[in-house]
Amino acid sequence: MREYSGNIGKNALIILCFLFIVIMLLIPLISVLAYALRQGWAVFWEAISDPYALKALKLTLVTTVWALVINTVFGIFAAWALTRYRFRGQHIIETLIDIPFAMSPVIAGLVFILVFGRIGWAYPILQQWDLKVVFAVPGIILATVFVTFPFVSRELIPLMNAQGTDEEEAAALMGAGTFHIFSKITLPHIRWGLLYGMILCTARALGEFGAVSVVSGHLRGKTNTLPLHIEILFSEFKLTSAFAVSSILVVLAIIILILKNIVQRKGKSEVQ
Amino acid sequence: MFVELEKVNKTFGSFQALKDVSFGIEQGKIVGLLGPSGSGKTTILRSLAGLEFPDSGIIRIAGRAVNDVPARERGVGFVFQSYALFRYMTVFDNIAFGLSVKKKKNGAERGQIPERVHELINLVGLKGMEKRYPAQLSGGQRQRVAFARALAPQPQVLLLDEPFAAIDAKVRKELRTWLREMINRVGITSIFVTHDQDEAIEVADDIVIVNEGGIEQKGSPAEIYQHPATPFAARFIGQSSELTDYSRLHGFLPIAGFHQAVIRPEFVHIFRPDADPYPNSTDDGLVEQAYFRGSVQELHLNVCGQRIIVNNALDDGLLSSGDRLRVLVSRMFLVNEREVRLAENASLRDVNPVFI
Numbered sequence: 358m359r360e361y362s363g364n365i366g367k368n369a370l371i372i373l374c375f376l377f378i379v380i381m382l383l384i385p386l387i388s389v390l391a392y393a394l395r396q397g398w399a400v401f402w403e404a405i406s407d408p409y410a411l412k413a414l415k416l417t418l419v420t421t422v423w424a425l426v427i428n429t430v431f432g433i434f435a436a437w438a439l440t441r442y443r444f445r446g447q448h449i450i451e452t453l454i455d456i457p458f459a460m461s462p463v464i465a466g467l468v469f470i471l472v473f474g475r476i477g478w479a480y481p482i483l484q485q486w487d488l489k490v491v492f493a494v495p496g497i498i499l500a501t502v503f504v505t506f507p508f509v510s511r512e513l514i515p516l517m518n519a520q521g522t523d524e525e526e527a528a529a530l531m532g533a534g535t536f537h538i539f540s541k542i543t544l545p546h547i548r549w550g551l552l553y554g555m556i557l558c559t560a561r562a563l564g565e566f567g568a569v570s571v572v573s574g575h576l577r578g579k580t581n582t583l584p585l586h587i588e589i590l591f592s593e594f595k596l597t598s599a600f601a602v603s604s605i606l607v608v609l610a611i612i613i614l615i616l617k618n619i620v621q622r623k624g625k626s627e628v629q
Numbered sequence: 630m631f632v633e634l635e636k637v638n639k640t641f642g643s644f645q646a647l648k649d650v651s652f653g654i655e656q657g658k659i660v661g662l663l664g665p666s667g668s669g670k671t672t673i674l675r676s677l678a679g680l681e682f683p684d685s686g687i688i689r690i691a692g693r694a695v696n697d698v699p700a701r702e703r704g705v706g707f708v709f710q711s712y713a714l715f716r717y718m719t720v721f722d723n724i725a726f727g728l729s730v731k732k733k734k735n736g737a738e739r740g741q742i743p744e745r746v747h748e749l750i751n752l753v754g755l756k757g758m759e760k761r762y763p764a765q766l767s768g769g770q771r772q773r774v775a776f777a778r779a780l781a782p783q784p785q786v787l788l789l790d791e792p793f794a795a796i797d798a799k800v801r802k803e804l805r806t807w808l809r810e811m812i813n814r815v816g817i818t819s820i821f822v823t824h825d826q827d828e829a830i831e832v833a834d835d836i837v838i839v840n841e842g843g844i845e846q847k848g849s850p851a852e853i854y855q856h857p858a859t860p861f862a863a864r865f866i867g868q869s870s871e872l873t874d875y876s877r878l879h880g881f882l883p884i885a886g887f888h889q890a891v892i893r894p895e896f897v898h899i900f901r902p903d904a905d906p907y908p909n910s911t912d913d914g915l916v917e918q919a920y921f922r923g924s925v926q927e928l929h930l931n932v933c934g935q936r937i938i939v940n941n942a943l944d945d946g947l948l949s950s951g952d953r954l955r956v957l958v959s960r961m962f963l964v965n966e967r968e969v970r971l972a973e974n975a976s977l978r979d980v981n982p983v984f985i
C-alpha cells in the first residue's frame with residue numbers, strides 16, 4: 358500500500374479506524390459499566406443478584422450450552438458431508454446453511470410460532486405428547502440453535518476443503534475406521550477452527566434477542582433470557598438495574614473476546 | 630495372476646475414464662503403468678485400492694473378487710503422489726499408524742510396534758529422524774517415509790502413484806534404484822504409475838501402456854520397446870520421428886494402407902559424404918539443429934524434406950547445423966489407425982548382402 362498512498366494517507370486511515378472503533382464500540386461499552394455503577398456497588402449488586410436476573414442468567418447459560426453442543430455436532434457432520442462426499446443437492450445445502458446469516462432473527466422466531474405454535478401444523482402432535490415448545494424453554498433453545506447454526510460449519514468447510522482427503526484415504530487404506538480417522542487425522546487439522554467457530558457460536562447465543570423474543574412469551578423467571586430481562590427492565594425505566602445486568606453480558610463478551618484472540622493466535626502459529 | 634483386472638469400466642459423470650481395462654500381475658512382480666497425463670493411471674490404482682468403485686468389471690486380489698470389499702479391508706499399501714504423510718504426526722507415528730490400527734483390532738501385544746517401526750526406519754535409511762514432522766523432511770526423505778508407512782502393515786500389494794514425481798532429477802535416479810532393491814528385498818507385488826518411460830523401463834518387470842482409459846499393450850520392457858503392438862505404443866516409446874512420405878527414403882516401398890512411419894533414433898545411421906559404405910542405400914541429409922546432450926549429440930536432420938532425429942556418438946567429433954551427411958535408415962515401424970508393421974530397408978538386403 359505504501360507505494361500508492363504516502364505516510365499521510367496511511368496515518369489518516371489508521372486514526373480514522375481508531376476513532377470509529379472508540380466512538381462506536383468502546384465508549385458505549387464503558388458507558389454501560391459506568392452507568393451501572395453510578396449508584397454504587399450496593400445497588401449494582403442488588404440488581405444482579407435479583408432472583409429474576411439470576412434465573413434469566415441461568416436460562417441464558419443453559420440455552421447457550423444446548424446451542425453450542427447441537428451446533429458443534431451438526432457443524433462437524435455438515436462440514437464432513439459437504440467436503441468428503443459428492444452428492445446431488447450439495448450446493449443447495451451449502452447455500453441453505455447460510456440462511457440464518459441472511460434472514461432477520463425475528464422471522465426465524467415467527468417461523469417457529471407458525472410451526473409449533475397454536476396455529477402451527479405440528480401443534481396437535483405436540484399436544485398429544487404433552488410437549489410445549491413455543492413460550493417455553495425448548496422454543497428458546499430451538500430459536501437460538503437456528504440463529505447460530507452456521508458458525509461452526511462455516512469455519513470448518515474451508516479448512517477441510519484445503520486439507521483434502523489424501524491423508525484420510527491413506528489412513529483408511531491402513532485399516533482405520535471413520536471415527537479413528539476423524540479423531541487422529543481430521544481433528545488435529547481443524548481443532549483451532551472448530552474452537553473458533555464454537556466461540557463465535559457462544560457469543561451469538563448469549564446475546565440473541567430477536568428470535569428468542571418472539572418465541573419466549575416473556576414469562577418472568579421462566580422464559581426470560583438475560584437480553585429479554587434487560588429489555589423489560591429498560592422498558593420499566595429501571596435504568597440502573599438494566600445497565601447492571603447488561604454489564605454481566607459485557608463481561609462475558611470480553612472473556613469470549615480474549616478466548617477468541619488466544620485461539621486465533623494459536624491457530625495461526627500452527628499454520629506457520 | 631495375483632492381482633487381476635477384468636473388463637473394468639469407470640465413468641465420472643459422462644466422461645469414461647476407464648474402458649474395458651484388463652491385465653494381470655504375477656505374485657512378487659513389479660509392474661509399471663505408463664501413459665500420458667489424464668490417461669487413467671491414477672484411476673486404475675485407486676480402483677485397485679478401493680478408493681474408487683468401478684461401474685462394471687471384476688478386480689481380484691489373491692484370487693478373491695474385491696469389488697465389494699472396502700478400502701480398509703483390502704490389504705493394499707498405497708504411496709500417494711503427494712505422499713499424504715500425516716502432518717501432525719512424527720515420522721515414527723506415521724509409520725506406526727497402520728500397525729496400531731491393526732493391533733487394536735487383533736488385540737495382540739502392542740509391545741512389538743516400536744520394534745517393527747525401527748526395523749522399517751532402518752530399512753529405508755531414516756535412522757535418527759523418528760521425531761521429526763513431515764514438514765521438516767526433504768522430498769526424498771518424505772518419499773521414504775511414505776514407502777515405509779505403506780509397507781508397515783504388511784500389505785499384499787503395494788501401489789505407488791508417481792512415486793518420484795516431486796523429486797529432482799538426480800535424487801530421482803538414486804531413488805529408482807533404491808526402490809527397485811527395496812521391493813525385491815521385501816518381495817511384494819507392486820504396481821507403480823509413471824509417465825517417464827526411462828523410469829518404467831528401469832524399475833518394472835512388466836510395463837502396461839495406458840492411453841485414453843484403455844490398455845494399449847502389456848509386456849516386458851524389451852518387448853514393449855522392440856515390438857510395439859499398437860500405433861500408440863510405437864509412437865509413445867522412445868524418442869521417435871514421424872514421417873508421412875516414408876517411400877521417398879531409399880529402400881522403402883509404399884505399402885497400401887500404411888500412410889505413416891515411426892523411426893527411432895537407433896534405426897538411423899549417419900556417415901560423412903566422403904566415407905559412405907552403402908552408397909546405394911543412403912539418402913542426403915542436412916543437419917538442421919544440433920543439441921548437445923552430454924554423452925551424445927541429438928541431431929534433427931532434414932532427409933528428403935522430412936525431419937528425422939538421430940543421436941550422434943561423439944567419437945567422430947561434433948556436428949553443427951548446415952553440415953551435410955549421408956543417412957541410412959535400416960528399419961521403421963509403419964503405422965495406420967490400428968496396426969503396426971516393421972519394415973526393413975530392402976536395398977540393404979538385395980544389393981549388398983556382404984556388408985550385413
Ligand SMILES: Nc1ncnc2c1ncn2[C@@H]1O[C@H](COP(=O)(O)OP(=O)(O)OP(=O)(O)O)[C@@H](O)[C@H]1O
Nearest residue numbers: 641644646664665666667668669670671672673824
Ligand atoms: N473424481 C473425478 N471426477 C471427474 N473426473 C475425474 C476424476 N478423477 C479423474 N478424472 C478424470 O479421469 C481422467 C483420468 O484421470 P487420472 O487421474 O486417472 O489420470 P492419470 O493418468 O493419473 O494422469 P496424470 O499422469 O496427469 O496423473 C482424467 O481425464 C481426469 O480428468
Ligand SMILES: [Mg+2]
Nearest residue numbers: 670671672790
Ligand atoms: Mg495421476
